[in-house]
Amino acid sequence: MTRTQDVINPATGEVVAAVPMASVEETDAAVATAVAAFPAWRAVAPGDRARLLRRFADLVDEHREELAALEVRDAGHTIRNARWEAGNVRDVLHYYAAAPERLFGRQIPVPGGLDVTFAEPLGVVGVIVPWNFPMTIATWGFAPALAAGNTVVLKPAELTPLTAIRLGELATAAGIPEGVFQVLPGRGAEVGGRLVEHPDVRKICFTGSSRVGRSIMASAARRVKRLTLELGGKSANIVFADADLERAAATAPYAVFDNAGQDCCARSRILVQREVYDRFLDLLEPAVAAVRVEDPTRETSEMGPLISAERLETVASYVDESEVAFRGGCPDGPGFWYPPTVLLAATGAERSWREEIFGPVVSVMPFTDEADAVRLANDTEYGLSGSIWTRDVGRALRVSRAVEAGNLSVNSHSSVRYWTPFGGVKQSGLGRELGPDALTAFTETKNVFIATEE
Ligand code: NAD
Numbered sequence: 001m002t003r004t005q006d007v008i009n010p011a012t013g014e015v016v017a018a019v020p021m022a023s024v025e026e027t028d029a030a031v032a033t034a035v036a037a038f039p040a041w042r043a044v045a046p047g048d049r050a051r052l053l054r055r056f057a058d059l060v061d062e063h064r065e066e067l068a069a070l071e072v073r074d075a076g077h078t079i080r081n082a083r084w085e086a087g088n089v090r091d092v093l094h095y096y097a098a099a100p101e102r103l104f105g106r107q108i109p110v111p112g113g114l115d116v117t118f119a120e121p122l123g124v125v126g127v128i129v130p131w132n133f134p135m136t137i138a139t140w141g142f143a144p145a146l147a148a149g150n151t152v153v154l155k156p157a158e159l160t161p162l163t164a165i166r167l168g169e170l171a172t173a174a175g176i177p178e179g180v181f182q183v184l185p186g187r188g189a190e191v192g193g194r195l196v197e198h199p200d201v202r203k204i205c206f207t208g209s210s211r212v213g214r215s216i217m218a219s220a221a222r223r224v225k226r227l228t229l230e231l232g233g234k235s236a237n238i239v240f241a242d243a244d245l246e247r248a249a250a251t252a253p254y255a256v257f258d259n260a261g262q263d264c265c266a267r268s269r270i271l272v273q274r275e276v277y278d279r280f281l282d283l284l285e286p287a288v289a290a291v292r293v294e295d296p297t298r299e300t301s302e303m304g305p306l307i308s309a310e311r312l313e314t315v316a317s318y319v320d321e322s323e324v325a326f327r328g329g330c331p332d333g334p335g336f337w338y339p340p341t342v343l344l345a346a347t348g349a350e351r352s353w354r355e356e357i358f359g360p361v362v363s364v365m366p367f368t369d370e371a372d373a374v375r376l377a378n379d380t381e382y383g384l385s386g387s388i389w390t391r392d393v394g395r396a397l398r399v400s401r402a403v404e405a406g407n408l409s410v411n412s413h414s415s416v417r418y419w420t421p422f423g424g425v426k427q428s429g430l431g432r433e434l435g436p437d438a439l440t441a442f443t444e445t446k447n448v449f450i451a452t453e454e
Pocket residue numbers: 128129130131132133137155156157158186187188189191192193196207208209210212213215216229230231232233263264356358384424428429
């Protein structure tokens with residue numbers, strides 16, 4: 001088997017780098033290095049650990065343009081998205097840089113003594129990430145893990161290792177001690193599989209498909225290994241008749257076509273109340289046509305290509321068997337381009353309605369009333385995010401409580417803010433990232449009782 005992986009620019013099809021893939025033996029060596037680095041890292045004074053993370057964040061900020069350009073090349077992200085992502089890496093590092101000095105335990109009243117809890121680091125954490133948001137998703141794992149005093153081995157996706165490698169270099173330049181944060185490009189079954197199996201890796205923080213997530217959960221069970229799983233989605237965008245229809249229709253394309261639909265939070269099912277269904281489609285058509293699908297290096301680009309030829313084929317297979325309502329445009333020629341596409345779902349049994357397509361394809365279906373909307377929204381194995389468009393506050397709250405998903409937004413499509421918890425229910429995952437509680441996923445609570453009775 002070849003030991004390097006070509007990194008391809010999805011917008012042109014050109015090879016931009018060949019990255020060596022680590023072996024199982026190299027994975028074991030990286031874990032041994034991380035084990036060796038752990039005692040000293042956990043012993044770094046909280047203020048000093050905070051300072052190192054802040055310096056890392058500052059270096060990311062200084063290299064923001066470079067990181068963004070790298071992500072445009074290796075993942076086909078639009079330059080404006082990629083800049084936001086590099087900024088998000090900086091912000092998440094800054095946010096968790098505040099954590100080491102605030103890793104409080106508790107003092108619990110008990111008879112006969114003093115009881116205190118400590119938030120202890122776990123040890124070595126394996127962070128395994130997908131190709132769709134290579135920089136940000138990696139950071140949501142490694143930043144709180146490092147802040148809590150763990151050492152980290154990060155395995156980027158085969159297709160997009162370049163920004164992760166650069167982040168590893170910036171961490172070293174910031175003074176993060178050797179072995180504390182290692183980036184190990186490699187294949188899923190080899191490096192990823194070994195991290196999951198390795199007895200010295202105490203936790204796996206995995207983002208990727210539900211299929212691989214399930215297999216990781218099964219393997220991790222053998223060692224009762226801690227897990228965070230951020231998996232797939234098939235989120236609903238629910239538009240009630242009383243909503244601001246113009247805004248709902250104008251924003252719906254961006255809620256699913258951003259990153260060419262390769263977004264776990266993509267609102268790929270639009271549910272529209274029947275009395276405004278035709279009007280909504282009339283408004284949606286020009287909004288879809290207006291999405292600028294073009295060379296992602298252009299400042300005006302709103303959507304770039306798909307990640308690979310394989311992904312293009314998969315996405316097209318869903319559309320081939322469905323009724324297309326209308327679609328936008330996309331460039332011809334080299335690269336893995338696919339136009340924004342709107343399908344009409346008739347029964348809800350269609351593959352395109354039920355499966356995560358992970359491409360710029362959305363299906364629209366009418367519903368009758370609030371109960372019907374909730375029933376349809378929940379008729380999926382996934383539960384990651386979703387949007388609710390209504391001017392009725394009571395309904396917004398009722399539906400928010402009734403939809404089975406980890407992250408909902410009302411009259412907006414935002415899912416990810418680093419200040420707030422993010423994660424899924426059902427087959428969308430296990431655990432939460434980001435927000436004030438992320439540290440609990442990278443620490444164990446230790447309880448200590450000290451007798452005061454003579
Ligand atoms: P994937 O599951 O194929 O791969 C994800 C990562 O796991 C890669 O680094 C891969 O090399 C590694 N991997 C593969 N097999 C492995 C194994 N047996 N053991 C250990 N590691 C292994 O996913 P993908 O195609 O790269 O990404 C797309 C998927 O990710 C979509 O389903 C998407 O919804 C999901 N995703 C979820 C979130 C979220 O936060 N919920 C965010 C982004 C992407």
